Amino acid sequence: xxxxxxxxxxxxxxxxxxxxxxxxxxxxxxxxxxxxxxxxxxxxxxxxxxxxxxxxxxxxxxxxxxxxxxxxxxxxxxxxxxxxxxxxxxxxxxxxxxxxxxxxxxxxxxxxxxxxxx
Amino acid sequence: xxxxxxxxxxxxxxxxxxxxxxxxxxxxxxxxxxxxxxxxxxxxxxxxxxxxxxxxxxxxxxxxxxxxxxxxxxxxxxxxxxxxxxxxxxxxxxxxxxxxxxxxxxxxxxxxxxxxxxxxxxxxxxxxxxxxxxxxxxxxxxxxxxxxxxxxxxxxxxxxxxxxxxxxxxxxxxxxxxxxxxxxxxxxxxxxxxxxxxxxxxxxxxxxxxxxxxxxxxxxxxxxxxxxxxxxxxxxxxxxxxxxxxxxxxxxxxxxxxxxxxxxxxxxxxxxxxxx
Numbered sequence: 001x002x003x004x005x006x007x008x009x010x011x012x013x014x015x016x017x018x019x020x021x022x023x024x025x026x027x028x029x030x031x032x033x034x035x036x037x038x039x040x041x042x043x044x045x046x047x048x049x050x051x052x053x054x055x056x057x058x059x060x061x062x063x064x065x066x067x068x069x070x071x072x073x074x075x076x077x078x079x080x081x082x083x084x085x086x087x088x089x090x091x092x093x094x095x096x097x098x099x100x101x102x103x104x105x106x107x108x109x110x111x112x113x114x115x116x117x118x
Numbered sequence: 119x120x121x122x123x124x125x126x127x128x129x130x131x132x133x134x135x136x137x138x139x140x141x142x143x144x145x146x147x148x149x150x151x152x153x154x155x156x157x158x159x160x161x162x163x164x165x166x167x168x169x170x171x172x173x174x175x176x177x178x179x180x181x182x183x184x185x186x187x188x189x190x191x192x193x194x195x196x197x198x199x200x201x202x203x204x205x206x207x208x209x210x211x212x213x214x215x216x217x218x219x220x221x222x223x224x225x226x227x228x229x230x231x232x233x234x235x236x237x238x239x240x241x242x243x244x245x246x247x248x249x250x251x252x253x254x255x256x257x258x259x260x261x262x263x264x265x266x267x268x269x270x271x272x273x274x275x276x277x278x279x280x281x282x283x284x285x286x287x288x289x290x291x292x293x294x295x296x297x298x299x300x301x302x303x304x305x306x307x308x309x310x311x312x313x314x315x316x317x318x319x320x321x322x323x324x325x326x327x328x329x330x331x332x333x334x335x336x337x338x339x340x341x342x343x344x345x346x347x348x349x350x351x352x353x354x355x356x357x358x359x360x361x362x363x364x365x366x367x368x369x370x371x372x373x374x375x376x377x378x379x380x381x382x383x384x385x386x387x388x389x390x391x392x393x394x
Binding site: 002 | 298300304305307340
């Protein structure tokens with residue numbers, strides 16, 4: 001499964017401005033991790049694991065399409081994929097708009113793979 | 119030599135199977151597939167001509183047969199009927215403590231190399247506290263002497279793995295896996311994580327699995343597709359590096375650990391920068 005996800009998200013995760021891409025399950029468990037800059041990503045991963053449940057709660061109950069958080073020089077973009085999965089992209093906001101468009105395209109490709117068990 | 123579990127996609131995550139004469143804990147809440155995992159482990163044994171013992175505190179032989187038939191594992195039913203697999207149901211309410219009767223039963227029927235399943239261990243130890251670690255250790259030692267065991271442990275609905283009846287078996291076991299089902303029917307709703315595997319490599323990560331009639335548990339592991347062992351062996355042989363690290367890397371490669379070329383190169387980079 002991680003191989004399939006990796007192939008789909010590569011267009012975003014290989015972007016030079018992206019330091020990491022993590023897919024979290026609703027309980028805060030990271031089910032897929034692609035890290036380009038370990039040191040930068042690790043300090044934010046623990047923070048995200050603890051926040052992800054409430055972030056998902058906000059997204060689904062307030063009908064938010066996305067949430068972005070800025071921490072120091074890193075921007076974290078959280079986009080829901082399915083009812084239980086959220087893709088978080090950690091990036092240096094230098095080409096933000098292009099990355100957001102690309103991320104939404106990736107989400108649409110991931111949805112059929114991750115939404116159904118079959 | 120490794121003891122294959124028979125669970126498709128799982129053995130490659132624990133280095134080829136369980137180590138012989140070990141106690142292997144499977145933790146999971148109700149409905150995650152612990153019993154199916156256990157029966158699949160026994161089924162693999164039957165297919166290899168091995169004997170097995172299944173000890174339950176909830177299910178009797180009839181219930182186990184019904185479950186096996188529902189999965190299409192008629193060989194398991196046949197093995198129960200011809201005595202290759204022994205199923206016994208103990209009444210947990212009568213056992214407030216680990217007792218020697220169970221051990222005597224296992225010893226009598228396993229001949230030191232059998233496949234043993236205790237499903238689930240929780241009723242046996244639910245009344246115990248942290249002071250009982252020694253007793254569980256003793257019980258596990260007896261199991262090791264009798265064969266290779268799968269011991270299931272129920273995860274409380276409070277999602278707490280820190281309770282003594284969950285954490286002590288995990289600490290004292292040779293391997294532990296954690297099965298979880300969040301119940302949304304999505305690809306990652308059922309997942310499995312390997313908490314530990316003593317004296318063996320094991321994969322890190324969260325692996326989705328399915329439960330299907332006939333196949334039982336199928337773990338979606340793509341480690342084999344991601345890593346090419348031959349490439350790594352050739353890479354290590356061709357490298358002009360310190361013999362000490364070359365020896366270590368050769369050992370890693372021979373153990374069949376799925377590792378990428380990029381990781382080998384990074385390890386070498388760190389090693390060389392430290393020894394510069």
